[in-house]
Amino acid sequence: MENSRNIIFVVVLSMALLLGWDAAMNYFYPQPDEPVVAAEAATTPVEGGEVVHSRTGGLTDPAAIAQEVADLDTALTSGNRVAIDSPKVAGSINLVGAVVDDLVLKDYAETTDEDSGPVRLYSPRGTPAQHFAQYGFLVNGQKVPDETVWNADGEVLSVGTPVTLTHDAGNGLELQLRYSIDENYMISVEQSIANRSGVPIVAQPYGLVSRTSDTASADFFIAHSGPIGVFGDSANYDFDYSDLDDDGPANPEGRAEWLGFTDIYWLSALVPQDGAAPEATFRALGNDTYRADMIYDPVTIPAGRKYTTDSRLYAGAKDSTILDAYEDAGLEKFGLAIDWGWFRWFEKPLLWLLKNLYDLVGNFGVAIIGLTIVVRGVMFPIAQKQFASMAAMKAIQPKMKALQEKYKEDRVKQQQEMQKLFKEEKVNPLAGCLPLLLQIPIFFALYKVLYLAIEMRHRDFLWIDDLSAPDPATILNLFGLLPFTPPSFLAIGVLAVLLGVTMWLTFKLNPSAMDPIQQQVFSIMPWVLMFIMAPFAAGLLLYWVTSNILTLAQQKYLYSKHPQLKAAAEKEKAEKAAAAAKAKG
Template structure:
């Protein structure tokens, strides 16, 4: 009766977990990830409507997507623009206000469709996806107007071809901004003021990044989305967009090494002049728009003199190799634009190993399988030792039962005698758990690598278009043949089913003796985990399925090396079955 109640409790708790999982997954993995654009969509988004953020960011409302396309066509048609063309980015600088408001990333497609255009990072002010950077001046306490039209000495900014923008501020003051770009995502801006008047002038250069939160990626506990920067000696992930709405402007303590906004894969960041300490602030501007700004201290420029500051702007992908290269060149903790967390010492080598294997095999799915084989191979000696220990435990089990019966009224003495027995027989009862414990940090590290590393974005394997996203082939839509997406609670894909089956098989081979309640728990657990893990990255499930298959092969091999362990496990199962039949016959 007691066992029946426990079994019912296990089933009820499992059902409660499954039913609650839909709400949790909708929060942690908002859908859709890549919204369709329909011709029938309204051209105007609903003001004040709650925006659904996708896992990777971007507009999710079809009306907003359609309006963005139309607004871009109008805004970018202006001839008053300097084109940007470098190996990794393209776009333009708006000469009205000297605003960098048009940036696309050449190396990254917006979707997995073959005809997809590149990812758009910057869009002009006023568009649904507005996101831009601007460098400018306060002259004698007055900001140079955003309507000021600057002149350019060239029509294209490229590597090795800088462009200088000039504006006559009147009263003998000439402002210049010289833009240069490297082969990656870094734009350098030299801001100068030449005072040709007869009196001194006070100048404050500034830089800002402004954006809407409507395009932000979902803020997850392992993937920060929102304001970011390094202040003093540490990276700051403390603020999100709601904090700025609720609490007002935020100015983190410590000198700003860099600051801006991050999504899961993209970064726009201001980098002040080396050695300078400008005021740095994050603020909400209303209407779901936000700004990160830095403003230098006022400087008096004497008559006939010129003053220059040099700042930088990073507008691009969070490629760990590129970020680390800038950090190695002196940009403090720039690699922490990716929120690796406390275990980055383990995650980054894991990513390096994945990339190295990929370089050999040419596919990240195969690379994940190769990584799993390497990890399990390294842990095989530990697993072998664990099985040997379990075999020894089986051999001394009769003596253990004798000690338990002999000292059943003295638990302390019982434990002392047990420890003495383990020591005499050189048995470690915990050694069988060690392989599983060692896999936990590996599993978590791979989870973060698959979720955070842009190297995994849009990487395909067999039927999977993106290993960093959930398995698209779900049972309810006949593995993609039917034109609809099931809710995450029912979106059980091929890999999730394989996970459940392989885990069930590994539990079936478990040599440990279990009471009926434990047996029921282990019988249910694989199918509960199948539902829980289905919305996770397909690459993570591929790792786990491969690991389970290797575990099955490993257990078969080790059983062949320790036949007494297999025989003892089968005898126990037979004894338990006979006891259960006898109890049933009596009732």
């Protein structure tokens, strides 16, 4: 009867865990109701006008997508534009307002479809996916109007070919914006104002990035989405879009080294002049639009003088190698645009190893398998010690039972004598836990690497199109043959099943003696984990399945080296089974 109650308790607990996990995933990691019909999803309008954000960001609502395409056709073919063409980005600068509002990333496709276009980062003001940057001036406290049409001295901004925009503001004032671009994603902007009038003027250069949150990626606990920057000596991930709606403008403490908006894979950031301390503000503008501003202190420009400020704009992919290179060149903590968290000292070496393995084998799925082999190889000596310790523990089992019986009325004395026995026999009872404890940071670090690193985006392996996304081959819809999408907690893919099977086999192979309830829990646990892990990145499941297979091979090998361990455990299991059968009889 007691065993039956325990079994019911385990089953109920497992179901609660599954349903609770699904509810948590839907809360933190919601999926759009409609199939993704364009780009890498971000938003789908739902009842009440709310917006659902998916993992990677972009538009998914068919009406918004159609409107975006129509608006782009109108806005980008209307003239008054200077083209941008560099190795990694293409687009244009709108001469009306001198706005950088058209930018696509050449190296990244919107979707995994072969005919997919490039990721669009910037779209003009007023479009459903509006996202743009602007540099300009306040002159005697007045902003140069956005309707101002600037003149350009060139037709294409490219590496080594800067373009200067000029505006005659009247009264002897000439404003200039000189744009240049490097081979990556950094645009430099030299803002100049020449005062040829007969009186001093007061000028304030500024820069801003404005965007809609409708295209934002989900703000997940390991992947910040929203306002970001380095202020003082630390990166700031404290604000999200709802904070700006609820609390008003935010002015982080400390000098702004850079600031802007981030998604899981993309960054748009303003970089002030070296040594300058502009006022930095994040603010909500209403209608799900937001702005990051940097405005320099007022400066008086005497008659006949010219004043110049050098700023920069990063608009592109969060490639850790590129970000770190800018940081090495002096851009403070720019690598922290990727929210690596506390374990970045562990995650970045894993990413480095993964990329180097990819360079060797040419496929990230194979590289993950190789990474697993390397990790398990490094931990193999620890596993050997674990099995040796288990063998020693089995050898002293009779002495332990004798001490438990002798001091069963005095638990403190029993523990003291146990510790003394362990010391005399040179046995560490915790040695078996060490491999598991070491695996935890490795597993979490790999989870973050697969989730955050753009290097993993759209990397395929066998039937998987994107190792950073869940396994698409789910059983309930016959691996995509049936036209429906199972709910997330039932979307069990091939890798999730392999995870459950291989974990069950590792538990079966392990001959450690357990009581019946422990056996029931361990027999259920692999299948509970199968459901829990199914929505995770396919690359993470690939790592775990490979690790389980290596564990099976390792256990076979080590049991062959310690036959007394397996024999003792099997004997104990047989004795317990016989005792249980006798009790039932």
